[in-house]
Amino acid sequence: MSIHLRAHAFAANPLRGLSASNAAAAAVSPSAAADALRSLLDAGAGAGAGADAAQPHLSKILPFRRGRPLARSQDPPPPPPHVPSSPASPPPIWRLAWLPPARVPGVPSDAFVFLGAHGEEEGKEASAYWAVDVSEGEGGSVGGAGDGSAFVDLRTLMVATDWRDRDAMGDLAIAGHARALLEWHSTARFCGACGSRAVPAEAGRRKQCSNESCKKRIYPRVDPVVIMLVIDKENDCALLSRQSRFVPRMWSCLAGFIEPGESLEEAVRRETWEETGIEVGEVIYHSSQPWPVGPSTMPCQLMVGFFAYAKSLEIHVDKKELEDAQWQSREDVKKALTFAEYEKAQRTNALKVNQICKGVEKGQSISADLNVETEEPAPMFFPGPFAIAHHLISSWAFEGAPKVPSSFSNL
Numbered sequence: 391m392s393i394h395l396r397a398h399a400f401a402a403n404p405l406r407g408l409s410a411s412n413a414a415a416a417a418v419s420p421s422a423a424a425d426a427l428r429s430l431l432d433a434g435a436g437a438g439a440g441a442d443a444a445q446p447h448l449s450k451i452l453p454f455r456r457g458r459p460l461a462r463s464q465d466p467p468p469p470p471p472h473v474p475s476s477p478a479s480p481p482p483i484w485r486l487a488w489l490p491p492a493r494v495p496g497v498p499s500d501a502f503v504f505l506g507a508h509g510e511e512e513g514k515e516a517s518a519y520w521a522v523d524v525s526e527g528e529g530g531s532v533g534g535a536g537d538g539s540a541f542v543d544l545r546t547l548m549v550a551t552d553w554r555d556r557d558a559m560g561d562l563a564i565a566g567h568a569r570a571l572l573e574w575h576s577t578a579r580f581c582g583a584c585g586s587r588a589v590p591a592e593a594g595r596r597k598q599c600s601n602e603s604c605k606k607r608i609y610p611r612v613d614p615v616v617i618m619l620v621i622d623k624e625n626d627c628a629l630l631s632r633q634s635r636f637v638p639r640m641w642s643c644l645a646g647f648i649e650p651g652e653s654l655e656e657a658v659r660r661e662t663w664e665e666t667g668i669e670v671g672e673v674i675y676h677s678s679q680p681w682p683v684g685p686s687t688m689p690c691q692l693m694v695g696f697f698a699y700a701k702s703l704e705i706h707v708d709k710k711e712l713e714d715a716q717w718q719s720r721e722d723v724k725k726a727l728t729f730a731e732y733e734k735a736q737r738t739n740a741l742k743v744n745q746i747c748k749g750v751e752k753g754q755s756i757s758a759d760l761n762v763e764t765e766e767p768a769p770m771f772f773p774g775p776f777a778i779a780h781h782l783i784s785s786w787a788f789e790g791a792p793k794v795p796s797s798f799s800n801l
C-alpha cells in the first residue's frame with residue numbers, strides 16, 4: 391500500500407493558495423491588514439474583548455512560545471449507537487488555536503507577522519491571519535492557561551497529524567510557515583552589510599536596515615537540501631542509510647547541502663560519493679517539501695527529492711557522516727513500509743497532544759501510551775508519511791522510479 395498525498399506535509403498552505411474562489415483573500419493587502427490590526431490592538435487596549443466586532447477586518451492571531459504554536463485538541467466524537475464500537479477508536483484531532491487580538495495584549499504591533507488571508511465563505515470578507523512570538527514580556531501570559539489549549543512542539547504536531555485530514559494538514563502548513571518566519575525574525579536582528587539593527591517591514595514579511603544611509607532590504611531565506619534515493623536498477627535494490635542520531639531501526643535516504651556554484655544534480659552526485667563512495671549517473675527529480683522543523687539555525691529548509699541511479703555498487707561509508715549504509719531489496723523495503731507502525735505513531739502523538747492540551751503533567755499517562763510495543767517490530771522502518779523520504783522510498787518500492795524522458799538528459 392502506498393499513501394498518495396495531495397501535497398507534502400508543510401506544503402499546500404491554505405493561506406497562500408491562489409485561486410479565483412479565494413478572491414476576497416487576495417484583496418487583503420498586508421499593509422491594509424496591518425493598519426486594521428493596529429487599530430484593533432489600540433482599541434483592545436482600551437475597550438477589552440468587545441473591540442473586535444466593530445472592526446472591518448477580522449484578524450486572527452496564532453501565538454508561539456519558544457517555537458511552539460498554540461494548539462487545541464478535540465476528543466474524537468463517540469461512535470453512533472447503532473455502530474458496534476471498534477477496539478481502536480479514532481484518535482483525538484488537533485487544530486491551531488487562533489486568538490482574537492484582544493487576547494494578545496501588551497505586544498507591540500510590529501511584532502506581528504502577516505501569514506495571509508482566507509475567506510471562510512464565498513462573498514464574505516476574508517480574515518487576516520497573523521503569528522506572534524509571546525515567549526517574553528507581557529506576552530508570557532497569553533494562551534494555554536487551562537482553556538484546553540497549549541503550546542505544542544511542531545514535530546509532535548507533525549507526527550500527530552492524520553495525513554488524510556485535509557484541515558489538519560492545512561493547519562500544519564500554516565504553523566510551519568509561521569514558525570519559519572518567526573524564527574527568521576528572531577535571528578535576523580542585524581543588517582549583514584553595515585551591522586545596524588534590522589526592523590520589520592511589510593507586515594513582517596521582510597526586514598529593513600534601520601541605518602538611513604544603508605536601508606538594505608532583508609528577506610527570509612530558504613536553505614535547499616538535496617535528498618535522494620539511490621537505486622541499483624540491475625539488482626532492483628535501493629540504498630538506505632542510518633545516521634547515529636536516528637532512533638533504533640530507522641533508515642532513510644541520503645541528504646546533503648548544496649555548495650555554491652553547484653547544480654542540484656551535481657550536489658546529489660557529490661553527496662552520494664562523499665558519504666557512500668557510490669558513483670551516480672542519471673538523476674531524476676521527484677518532488678520538494680518545505681521543512682521548517684530542521685536545525686534552529688535554519689528557519690526553513692527546502693528538501694528537494696530525487697531518484698539517483700548508481701553507476702557503481704561498492705559501499706564505503708564515511709563514518710563521520712553516517713553510521714551505516716546498505717543496499718536493500720525491493721521486497722525488504724516493502725516489508726519495512728508497515729503502515730500499522732505509522733498509524734500507531736500518529737495515534738500515540740495525537741493522544742500526547744490531547745494530554746498536553748488538557749494539562750496532564752509530563753511523566754504521567756503520556757509515557758504509558760508511548761511505551762506500547764508492537765508484538766514483532768519490523769527489523770527496519772522509514773520516516774513516516776510526513777517526510778519526503780517516505781514518499782521517495784514508497785514511490786520506488788510500489789511503483790518503480792520513472793525513466794528520464796528520451797528528449798531530456800541531465801548528464
Ligand SMILES: [Zn+2]
Pocket residue numbers: 581582583584585586599600601604605606
Ligand atoms: Zn545596513
